[in-house]
Amino acid sequence: MKGFEDLQQLWHRQTPEPNVSFDTILKRIKESKGELAKKLFWQSVVVAAAIIVLLLVWVAVSFSTWTTYLALALTMGCICYFFVNQLADYRRISSSHSLLSKPQEYIVYLQEFKQKRNRFNTRNYMAYEIVLAVAFGLYAVEMYFSVPFWAFITFLLVVVCWFLICHFVFMKQYIKQENARIQEMIDNLGRINKQFHES
């Protein structure tokens, strides 16, 4: 039968010690800076390439209807909006001082951040889906006037089927999983927050 003082003595005689050296930490600091920069660089390259391709199409191809130009503009808008949001998030994470707040406040920050990310990953994707559907619809006007009727119907069927599959299979599944995951985190954080407030 041991008392707390015995446990304290035991604690001071323990052998488990960190096996991470100071140099390893410095190396990780350099790597983590590089990783983020690299990730941002490649995302920027992909977004820039997509925008350039769309602009080239805009300039090089002479479309017969204004609806196609509007479709291109909507698609470019979607890509830019997504990228700007990603960039803003990276900046918010790296400059966040919430880490230095009291644990209770930090937990609230984590809850809000996760909820916001969840909204971005679910509701905003839904908005992209709608805008892209509108863009394809507008492009369909061009197709109606420029391709044979059977090709137009095939295009419409493929696009509609693809959107239905994305919406009712992939998107629903993703949102369900994402919501369940976030809810578990929020519940856990709420439980811990309560522990810090209890008397």
Added chain:
Amino acid sequence: MSNQRILFQQLFDDNSKRVYHLCYGYTGDSDAANDLMQETFIKVWQHLDTFRNQSQLSTWIYRIAVNTCLSYLRTAKRRATDELNDHIIENHTEEPSEKQEQVALLYQSIAQLEENERIIITMVLDEIPYPEIAEISGISEGNLRVKIHRIKHKLTEIYNRNERV
């Protein structure tokens, strides 16, 4: 070597062991504890220029360590389990001594506490002064003393129960 690096090395040498204990007590897993300790010191480095002497540096580092531990839960569903005892022993020696088994049992018992209790008791075991623990955990000193009394009793009870099994 720059001044910031010298200061950082000093901070690491002075605090890494205690931060590791805190992370180990919280996660009950040596690998996760090493990861969290690394993450803590990376954040310390990133925020070092924002330190304004409003508290002791060690308190400031502990606060970052506690918040880093709290965020661990949101990214990993890992929980300390009763298998911890064997895990700690496996990690450190093939034939555990009686003392090592007792330490493992102590960590196992800490893992059975609630999250905030693990954080507080690890600091108590490391003999961090109560006012500093109160500042780190954001709990008033009076409330903290009551909590510590309760946690000490709970931990001792759990340890003795586990020892009998």
